[in-house]
Amino acid sequence: MYQIENSSQLLKGRGALGAGRQRGWIPVVSRTVVMLGLTSLFTDISSEMVATILPLYLLFDLHLSPAAFGVIDGLYQGAAALVRILGGVAADRSRRHKEVAVIGYTLSAVARLGLLVVGNVWTLLAGVVMVDRLGKGIRTAARDALISFNTPKEELGTAFGVHRALDTAGAMFGPVLAFALLTIAPGSYDAVFVVSLCAALIGLGFLTLFVQNPPQTALGAAERRALSWSTTSQLLRVRGLAPLLFAGTLLSLATISDGFLYVTMQRRVEFAARFFPLLYVATAAIFMLLAVPAGRLADRIGRARVFMGGYALLLVVYVSLLVPWTGPLPVIVDLILMGAYYAATDGVLMALASAIVPPEQRAGGMALLTTGTSLARLAGSILFGVLWTWRGVGFAVALSLAGLSAAILVGSVALRRRGEEPDGRATP
Amino acid sequence: MVALRPEHRRAVIAVLVIACVVVAVGYVRWAVRRTGANRGAAPEGAVFGDDAAARALIDHAPTVMFQNDVTGDGWAEVGVVPIASPAGSRAIVPLRCRRLHFSGGRGLCVGEGTGFGLGFDLSVFRSDFEILHKFRLVGLPSRARVSPDGSYGATTVFLGGHSYASNDFSTQTIIFDLANGTKVGNLEEFTVLRDGKPFKAVDFNFWGVTFASDGNRFYATLKTGGETYLVEGDIGPRQMRLLHSNVECPSLSPDGTRIAFKKRVGDRRSVTWRFHVLDLRTMTEIPLAEERSIDDQIEWLDDRSVLYNVGADIWTVPADGSGEPRRYLSRAVSPAVVRTAIDAPLPREARTLTLPPSDVAVAMSAAPNPVQVGQNLTYTVTVSNHGPAAATQIGIDVPLSPAASFRTFTPVTPAGRPPIAYGCYLQSEYFSCTVDRLQPRETWTMRFIVTPTEARSLHHRVTAGDVQPDPVPSNNSATVAVDVVTPSHKDE
Numbered sequence: 010m011y012q013i014e015n016s017s018q019l020l021k022g023r024g025a026l027g028a029g030r031q032r033g034w035i036p037v038v039s040r041t042v043v044m045l046g047l048t049s050l051f052t053d054i055s056s057e058m059v060a061t062i063l064p065l066y067l068l069f070d071l072h073l074s075p076a077a078f079g080v081i082d083g084l085y086q087g088a089a090a091l092v093r094i095l096g097g098v099a100a101d102r103s104r105r106h107k108e109v110a111v112i113g114y115t116l117s118a119v120a121r122l123g124l125l126v127v128g129n130v131w132t133l134l135a136g137v138v139m140v141d142r143l144g145k146g147i148r149t150a151a152r153d154a155l156i157s158f159n160t161p162k163e164e165l166g167t168a169f170g171v172h173r174a175l176d177t178a179g180a181m182f183g184p185v186l187a188f189a190l191l192t193i194a195p196g197s198y199d200a201v202f203v204v205s206l207c208a209a210l211i212g213l214g215f216l217t218l219f220v221q222n223p224p225q226t227a228l229g230a231a232e233r234r235a236l237s238w239s240t241t242s243q244l245l246r247v248r249g250l251a252p253l254l255f256a257g258t259l260l261s262l263a264t265i266s267d268g269f270l271y272v273t274m275q276r277r278v279e280f281a282a283r284f285f286p287l288l289y290v291a292t293a294a295i296f297m298l299l300a301v302p303a304g305r306l307a308d309r310i311g312r313a314r315v316f317m318g319g320y321a322l323l324l325v326v327y328v329s330l331l332v333p334w335t336g337p338l339p340v341i342v343d344l345i346l347m348g349a350y351y352a353a354t355d356g357v358l359m360a361l362a363s364a365i366v367p368p369e370q371r372a373g374g375m376a377l378l379t380t381g382t383s384l385a386r387l388a389g390s391i392l393f394g395v396l397w398t399w400r401g402v403g404f405a406v407a408l409s410l411a412g413l414s415a416a417i418l419v420g421s422v423a424l425r426r427r428g429e430e431p432d433g434r435a436t437p
Numbered sequence: 438m439v440a441l442r443p444e445h446r447r448a449v450i451a452v453l454v455i456a457c458v459v460v461a462v463g464y465v466r467w468a469v470r471r472t473g474a475n476r477g478a479a480p481e482g483a484v485f486g487d488d489a490a491a492r493a494l495i496d497h498a499p500t501v502m503f504q505n506d507v508t509g510d511g512w513a514e515v516g517v518v519p520i521a522s523p524a525g526s527r528a529i530v531p532l533r534c535r536r537l538h539f540s541g542g543r544g545l546c547v548g549e550g551t552g553f554g555l556g557f558d559l560s561v562f563r564s565d566f567e568i569l570h571k572f573r574l575v576g577l578p579s580r581a582r583v584s585p586d587g588s589y590g591a592t593t594v595f596l597g598g599h600s601y602a603s604n605d606f607s608t609q610t611i612i613f614d615l616a617n618g619t620k621v622g623n624l625e626e627f628t629v630l631r632d633g634k635p636f637k638a639v640d641f642n643f644w645g646v647t648f649a650s651d652g653n654r655f656y657a658t659l660k661t662g663g664e665t666y667l668v669e670g671d672i673g674p675r676q677m678r679l680l681h682s683n684v685e686c687p688s689l690s691p692d693g694t695r696i697a698f699k700k701r702v703g704d705r706r707s708v709t710w711r712f713h714v715l716d717l718r719t720m721t722e723i724p725l726a727e728e729r730s731i732d733d734q735i736e737w738l739d740d741r742s743v744l745y746n747v748g749a750d751i752w753t754v755p756a757d758g759s760g761e762p763r764r765y766l767s768r769a770v771s772p773a774v775v776r777t778a779i780d781a782p783l784p785r786e787a788r789t790l791t792l793p794p795s796d797v798a799v800a801m802s803a804a805p806n807p808v809q810v811g812q813n814l815t816y817t818v819t820v821s822n823h824g825p826a827a828a829t830q831i832g833i834d835v836p837l838s839p840a841a842s843f844r845t846f847t848p849v850t851p852a853g854r855p856p857i858a859y860g861c862y863l864q865s866e867y868f869s870c871t872v873d874r875l876q877p878r879e880t881w882t883m884r885f886i887v888t889p890t891e892a893r894s895l896h897h898r899v900t901a902g903d904v905q906p907d908p909v910p911s912n913n914s915a916t917v918a919v920d921v922v923t924p925s926h927k928d929e
Contacts, residue, residue, distance in 0.1 A: 064577055064595075069535055193469055195549055196513075200468035207457035214453040218446045398639050 041159040042168045044219040045152055046175030051212030052114060053176055055121065056141070057183030058205045062191065066198045067134075092143050097150030097376030098244075106151040106158070106372060107222045113148025114213045117141050121206035125199060150376035157363030157371060158223040165363050166312055169356030170304020177297040181290060183208075223368075244374050249365035254381050256420035257358060260320050261385035263412035265327070265393050267292065270347065273330050273402055274340050288344060295348020296355075303352035304360065312361045313424040319353025320417050322346045327410040331403065358382070361424075479509025479790075480829040480904060486789035491528035494519065494789055498778035501738075502539045503769040505529060506749045507830070507904050511790050515546070515566070516769060517779075520738065523751075523766045524906040526791040530566050531784060536578055537771040541587025542781075543569075543615045544773075547578040559592055561615050564781035570618030576609065580686070580734050583615065583773075584648030584655070589672060590615045591646035591655070610643040610657065612672060621672060624657060629668065630678040638662065645686035645734050649693055656680075656687045656696060667696065667715070681715060686734035688743070690756070691776065694718065697725075697735040697743050697756060709866065712745070714756055723758045729836050729867045736772050738765075744772045748869065750832050750902065764902040764913070768830055792905045793826035795877070798912035799833065799901035807920035808895075813844065813886050814919060820901050824877030828903035831872040831881075835899045840921070841887040843868065849882040857881050875903075889921040 100109040120141035127133040153169075160168035190201050245251050265273075271288045307315035326346050329339055359375060366374035396405035441449065497519035505516035511529035515537060518527050534546035535557070546560045557578050561570040576594035583590045593610045612621040624643035629636045642660045649655065653673055659666045667684035670677035687698045694717055699710035710732065712725040725743070733745045742755050744765060751772050753765040766772070800819045808814045818835070822828040837843055843863060850856050859881070861870040872881050889895055900914040907913060 068577060068579075190465060190468075191549075194465065194471075197465075197468035197471070200465050203464040204461045207461040211454055211457050214450050218441070218450050394640075402639070 038168045038171045039159040041220050042156050042171055044215050045156055046172045048212045048216040049176040050179035051208045053179030054183040055205045055208035057180050058187040058201055061184040061187045062201055070198055092146035093380050094376045096147035097372035100151040100372040101370050106155050107220055109151040110148045111217055113144045114216055116144030118209035118213055121202055121209050124202045150372040153359050153375050154372035162364055164308055165360035166304035166307030166357055169360045170301040173356040174297050174300040177293050181293050244370055244377050247366050247370060247374055250374050252423040253361055254378055256423045257378060257382045258385040259416040260420055261382040262389045263409055263416045264386055264389050265409050266390040269393055291344045292348045295345050296351040299349050299352035300356060304356055307357045312357050315353050316357045317417055317421050319350045322350045324413055327406055330406050480792055481827050482793035484791045488783055488785055488787040490789040491787040492783055494526055494528040495779050500775045502773045502775050504534050504537050504771045506768040506770055526789045529788050529790050531786040532566050536581045538581045538583045539773040539775055540583040540585050543583055543587035545581040545583055545590045547581055564779045566784050580645055582646050585650040586652045588616055588652050589648060593644040608642045608644045610646060628676045647687050647689045649689055656689060658685045688735040690737050690740055692740050725754050725758055726760050727754045727762045736774055738774055746770055767902050767904045794908050795826040795828040795903060795905040796823035796909045797828050797831060797901050797903045797907055798823055799899055799915050801899045801915045801917050803917045803919045807922050808889060809922055809924045810889050810892050813888055815884055815886050817884050818899050819880055819882045821880040822875040822877055826905055828875045828905055831901055831903040833901045834869045835897060836867040838895055840891040840895055841889045844886040844888060846885040849884060892921050892923045895919045895921050
C-alpha cells in the first residue's frame with residue numbers, strides 16, 4: 010500500500026525526505042496530490058471539451074432556440090455554488106472525503122453519458138447539465154481537503170500549485186481537443202461526447218485507485234455532528250477563517266472580471282475580437298507555468314504575503330489601464346501579470362485555508378471560502394458593469410483601483426492580526 | 438473497497454486508460470468515416486435528378502432558398518423549391534451553410550470555417566453559387582440578411598457563451614458591402630439619435646437587421662437598459678434613430694410598409710415572444726395567429742404571409758392576424774424568398790431530390806371531458822401513415838394553452854411491436870416530438886397530461902407533417918375542445 014500517502018506517514022518520513030524536498034526545481038509532492046492533479050487534468054479535459062462545443066451543439070445540431078440555449082448556459086454557470094458548501098460539510102461529517110469526491114466526479118461522468126443518449130429532449134438536456142454542475146460543486150471542497158491532508162503544512166503552497174498547474178493544463182487542452190475533433194469530423198458532436206466520457210472515466214480511475222482517505226486519527230477526535238445549517242455556521246467560529254473569508258471576499262469584490270479587463274485592453278489597442286479566445290489561453294498558460302513556483306514561494310516567504318502580492322500584481326494591471334500607452338507590449342505584460350495573479354492567489358488561498366481550518370472541518374471551511382469569494386466576484390463584476398455604464402470605463406477602473414488598494418490594506422491587516430499560522434510557522 | 442495491491446492498481450489503471458483510448462480512437466475514426474455519409478441514409482425511395490431537372494425547378498420563380506435538413510445526400514446543402522409547390526421536389530446545390538440568405542442576385546452563407554478551430558466563415562455568393570468573398574466571423578452566428586438589391590448584407594453573432602465568459606451574452610452586428618467585399622461597419626460604431634439627440638450607452642447591443650429596397654435604409658433591434666427598440670438606419674451617414682419600443686428581429690415587408698417582428702410579452706422572468714406586424718404609417722401593431730413563442734427573424738413569403746423556422750421546419754401564417762399557422766416545408770432551415778428568377782447557370786453538381794408521397798394523419802382525443810380545474814386531463818395523440826411510402830422525420834406540434842399547465846408525457850408502445858424512435862421536447866409554450874420513421878399502415882401513439890388552471894373552454898390543436906409530400910393535407914391537424922368546470926364542491 011502507498012502508506013506514504015497518509016499525512017501521518019509523510020510527517021514521519023519527512024526527516025529522510027526533507028533535505029531533498031527543499032532542493033532543486035522539480036517539486037516533490039505526495040503521490041496522492043499528483044493523482045488528484047491527474048484526476049482534475051482528465052476531468053477538466055472532459056468538461057472543457059463539452060463546455061466549448063455545447064453552444065454549437067444546442068443551436069446548430071438540435072436547432073434549439075437561443076433562448077433555450079441561454080437557460081441551459083445559465084444552469085451551467087450557476088448550479089455549482091448551491092451544493093458546494095453542503096458537499097464540503099458532508100465530507101467533513103462522514104470523514105469520507107474520497108467517497109464524496111468520487112460521487113462528484115461520477116456525476117459528471119454520468120452527465121457525459123447523458124449527453125449522448127438524451128438527444129433533443131430539452132428538459133432532460135437541462136437536467137444533464139445540472140447533474141454535471143452538481144457533481145462539480147460536490148467534489149471541489151472534498152478534493153482540496155484531500156490535497157491538504159496529504160501534504161505537510163510547510164509544503165501546502167507547492168502541493169496546491171502542482172494541482173492547479175495540472176488542472177489548468179486540462180482546461181487548456183480540452184477545447185483544443187474538441188476543436189481538433191470537430192475539424193477532422195465536422196458536426197460529430199457525439200464523437201466529442203464519447204472522447205469526453207473516456208477522459209472523465211480515466212480521471213475517475215486515478216481517483217478511485219490511487220487516492221485514499223487519511224486515517225481517521227488524522228482527522229481529529231471531534232465527535233460526529235449532524236449535517237445542518239447550525240454546524241455549517243460553526244465554521245465561522247474557526248479561528249482565523251473569518252478574517253480570511255473577510256479578506257478574500259473584500260478582494261474579490263474589487264476584482265474586475267477577465268472579460269471586462271480584455272474588453273478594456275481591446276479599446277486601447279483595437280485588436281480584432283477574434284484574438285479574444287487567445288487572451289484567455291495566454292492567461293491560463295501563464296497561470297499553469299507559474300502555479301508551482303508561486304506555491305513554492307508562498308511556502309518559503311509566507312502564503313498571506315504571496316496572496317496579497319498576487320492582488321498587488323492585479324493592481325499594476327489596473328494602473329496600466331489608466332495610463333496612456335499604445336502598442337501590443339503592455340497587453341503582453343498585462344496578460345503575464347494576470348496569469349501570475351491567478352497563480353499567486355487561486356491555489357494559495359486554499360493553502361492558507363488548509364493551514365487555518367482544523368482537519369475535521371476543512372472541506373466545509375474551504376467550500377465556505379470559495380463560495381464567498383466567487384459570489385463576491387460575481388457581485389463585483391455586476392458593480393463594475395454598472396459603474397462603467399454610469400460614468401465610463403476610466404471611472405470604473407479608477408474606482409476599482411481605489412477599492413482594490415483599500416482591500417489589500419485592510420486584507421493585509423486582517424490576515425496579519427492573526428500573527429501566526431496555526432502550524433507554528435510565523436507569518437513574516 | 439477491495440484492497441488491491443499496488444501492482445494490481447497500476448495494471449487496472451493501465452487497462453482503463455488503454456480501453457478508454459481504444460474506444461475513443463475507434464469512435465472518432467468511425468465518426469470521421471461517417472461524416473461523408475451526411476447524417477445517415479436518405480429516406481426510402483428518394484430519387485435524385487440531374488442538373489437539368491434542378492434548372493427546370495429553379496426556373497419556377499419565385500422560389501424559396503433554404504438549408505436542406507433532409508438526411509442523406511444533400512444534407513446541409515442549399516435547397517431551392519418553387520413557392521407554388523414547396524412540398525414537391527427540391528433542387529439541391531452543393532454549397533453547405535448553417536445560416537443562409539439570398540436576395541437581388543447575391544447570397545450570404547454562414548458555414549463552418551475551413552482550417553483549424555471553430556470559427557465560422559461568411560461567404561458571399563452569386564446567382565451561379567460561385568463564392569465572391571469570404572470573411573471570418575467571431576462568435577456564434579445567429580442571423581444573416583441580404584438587402585433586396587443584393588448590395589448589402591448583415592450578420593449578427595453572439596459573443597460570449599464561452600465557458601470563461603459571463604452568461605449574459607452580447608451580440609455584434611456587422612454590415613458588409615457585398616459588391617466590394619468590404620466591411621461597412623459594426624452597428625455599435627453608428628450614431629444613434631433619440632428624439633433628435635445623440636444617444637449612447639456602453640450596453641448597446643444590436644441584432645436582426647432588415648434592409649429596405651432603396652439600397653440605403655435598414656431596420657434593426659437595439660437593446661439597452663433592458664429594453665429593446667426598433668431603430669431605422671441609414672448606411673450612408675452611418676446613423677440610426679429610435680422608432681418604436683419592444684421590437685426584436687424586425688423584418689420589412691416586400692412593399693416596405695410593415696415590419697414583422699417578435700414582441701416580448703408576459704412578465705419579465707420568462708422569455709416569451711409573440712409575432713406581431715407593425716404598420717409603419719399608423720404605427721399600430723397586430724398580433725399574428727401564431728401563438729407559440731418562437732425565436733426567429735421572420736421572412737416574408739409575399740405581402741400577405743410570412744415564413745419562420747420552428748425547430749427544423751419552416752412554417753407560415755397570414756400577416757394580417759387571420760388564419761392558422763401551418764407547416765410550409767419540412768426539414769428546411771433559414772428560408773430566403775427569391776423574388777426574381779435565378780438566371781445564372783447552375784453548378785454541374787446541382788441535382789433534385791424527390792421523395793415518394795406518404796399520407797400522414799393525426800388524431801387527438803381528450804379525457805375526461807368536461808374536466809375540473811386542477812384535475813388531470815389526458816390527451817391521446819395518434820399519428821398514422823396511410824402510405825404509400827414510408828414517412829420519415831415526422832414533426833408533431835402541440836401549442837399549449839396558457840389556461841393549463843403541462844404535467845407529463847408518455848409514448849404508448851403496443852406490446853409485441855418494436856419501439857419507434859422518437860424525440861420530444863417541451864419549449865415554454867409548446868410541446869413537440871419528432872418520430873424518425875413510420876412505415877405504411879404503422880401508427881405512433883403518445884399521451885400527455887395537462888391540468889387546467891381556469892374554468893373556460895380549452896382548445897388544443899395538434900399538427901403533424903413529414904418530409905415526404907403529403908397528398909391529403911386536410912388530415913394533418915386535429916383540434917379538441919374541452920369544457921373546464923370549477924369543482925362541484927364549491928366553497929360556501
